[in-house]
Amino acid sequence: MLILVSGGAKSGKSDIAQKLAMGLSEGGKCYYIATTIPCDAEDWNRIQKHIKDREGLGFTTMECDRNILSCLECCDKNGSFLVDSSTALLMNELFPETLGYQMDESAIERCRHELCLFACSVRHCVIVSDFIYSDAERYNETTEIYRKGLAAIDRALASIADTVIEVCSGTITLQKGELP
Amino acid sequence: MILIIGGAYQGKLEFARMNFSLTDQDIFTCTDTEIDFSKQCINGLENFTYACLRASIDPIEYFKKNSDSWKQSILICRDISSGVVPMSSDMRLWRQLNGRLCQYLSQHALKVSRIFCGLEQRLK
Numbered sequence: 001m002l003i004l005v006s007g008g009a010k011s012g013k014s015d016i017a018q019k020l021a022m023g024l025s026e027g028g029k030c031y032y033i034a035t036t037i038p039c040d041a042e043d044w045n046r047i048q049k050h051i052k053d054r055e056g057l058g059f060t061t062m063e064c065d066r067n068i069l070s071c072l073e074c075c076d077k078n079g080s081f082l083v084d085s086s087t088a089l090l091m092n093e094l095f096p097e098t099l100g101y102q103m104d105e106s107a108i109e110r111c112r113h114e115l116c117l118f119a120c121s122v123r124h125c126v127i128v129s130d131f132i133y134s135d136a137e138r139y140n141e142t143t144e145i146y147r148k149g150l151a152a153i154d155r156a157l158a159s160i161a162d163t164v165i166e167v168c169s170g171t172i173t174l175q176k177g178e179l180p
Numbered sequence: 181m182i183l184i185i186g187g188a189y190q191g192k193l194e195f196a197r198m199n200f201s202l203t204d205q206d207i208f209t210c211t212d213t214e215i216d217f218s219k220q221c222i223n224g225l226e227n228f229t230y231a232c233l234r235a236s237i238d239p240i241e242y243f244k245k246n247s248d249s250w251k252q253s254i255l256i257c258r259d260i261s262s263g264v265v266p267m268s269s270d271m272r273l274w275r276q277l278n279g280r281l282c283q284y285l286s287q288h289a290l291k292v293s294r295i296f297c298g299l300e301q302r303l304k
Contacts, residue, residue: 006297008262131296133187134262136275151189151297158297166296175299 001180002119004157006129007167014050014084016167017126021082022057024124024180029079032059033071035088050084065092068111068118080124086115086157087130090150103142108149112156119157129154131166183285184256185303186295192256193223195295200254213237217249225257229278233270239281257282259294 001024005017022030032054038044054061059082064071068089071081083089093107119125132147139147158164163177172179182200186192196202200221208219210228213235232239243250261279266272286292292304 004297131187133189134259136260136266136271136278138271148189151187155191155298158299164297164299173301175296175301 001124001163002157002161003126003163003165003180004129004154004161005126005165005167006131006154007165008131011167012170013128013130013167015053015170016165016172017082017084017128018054018057018059020180021080021124021126022059024126025058025080029076030057030059031071031075031079031081032061033064033068033081033083034061035065035083035085035092037065037088037092065089066096068114069121072118072121077121078123081118081122081126083115083118083125083127085128085130086111086153087128087132087150089115090146090153094146094149103145105145105149108145108152111149112153115153116156116160119160127157129157181251181285181289182254183282183289183292184254184295185259185282185292187259187262190295191298192258192295193221195293195298195300196221196223196254196256202254213242215242215246217246217253220252221254221256222250223256225255225281226260226278229257229281230274233274233277239277240284243281243284255285255289257285 003020005013007013036043036047038047062071066089090111093111094103095101096104115127119127133151158176161176163179164175166173166175184192184196202221206220208216208222210222210224212231213228215222215228229239260275266275286304289304294301294303
């Protein structure tokens with residue numbers, strides 16, 4: 001089963017996604033794919049909070065800041081996977097350290113393809129994304145390419161997902177399918 | 181009239197194309213304060229409200245003045261209502277004009293759909 005979870009910042013997406021992924025695992029392996037590359041104390045603090053939230057839940061954490069398919073080499077595909085988040089994954093792929101953080105636009109299509117393939121390769125997958133599309137800002141071209149790219153990934157995942165959830169203030173709106 | 185709203189890049193126009201069998205010839209994309217209502221589908225109303233802001237035109241009054249022209253239209257507008265209050269007064273005013281126009285249009289719409297990740301959420 002594939003579930004896409006989207007919503008605004010601090011809306012409760014990660015908590016809900018964790019519960020869904022854990023529920024889907026039915027006591028089997030449950031992997032947390034951590035995608036954020038911490039850049040400063042703010043990132044570290046947020047990561048620490050997420051780690052604390054997951055304590056005792058039984059997740060196996062795998063660090064994967066790019067090339068999501070590499071996770072498949074060393075895990076049980078019959079397990080349940082939580083990818084948190086496509087937002088960070090695309091950021092890492094689009095502005096790779098190896099290119100001095102210069103934009104690699106080919107990363108959008110690659111990232112979209114790999115995430116869809118990943119989701120279809122495992123038994124259960126919950127993917128968290130961020131809804132960053134309804135504000136009144138006029139962004140620069142680079143930011144628009146990123147927003148457009150992430151939206152394309154969201155839409156591709158939504159089209160193959162069994163369930164699509166929008167989270168707002170910790171509450172769920174079902175946009176597609178049913179809750180497991 | 182059918183109103184389609186949603187965030188940027190959510191697939192609003194694609195949804196309209198698919199569901200109403202639109203071709204490029206049926207679509208007018210707003211770039212300034214004039215709208216070609218002879219086209220079945222009016223896309224990018226947020227560009228129209230932004231142009232109205234620059235030209236000190238009330239977008240609702242414009243629609244009222246042309247009320248006989250869009251009763252059968254498919255209108256598409258980006259939702260720009262969320263996020264923090266913009267620092268720029270222009271952006272704040274744009275958000276207000278756009279939001280008020282969407283409220284006005286949704287009152288007069290037979291159907292209102294919000295597109296989220298390419299999926300339709302029927303609001304009316």
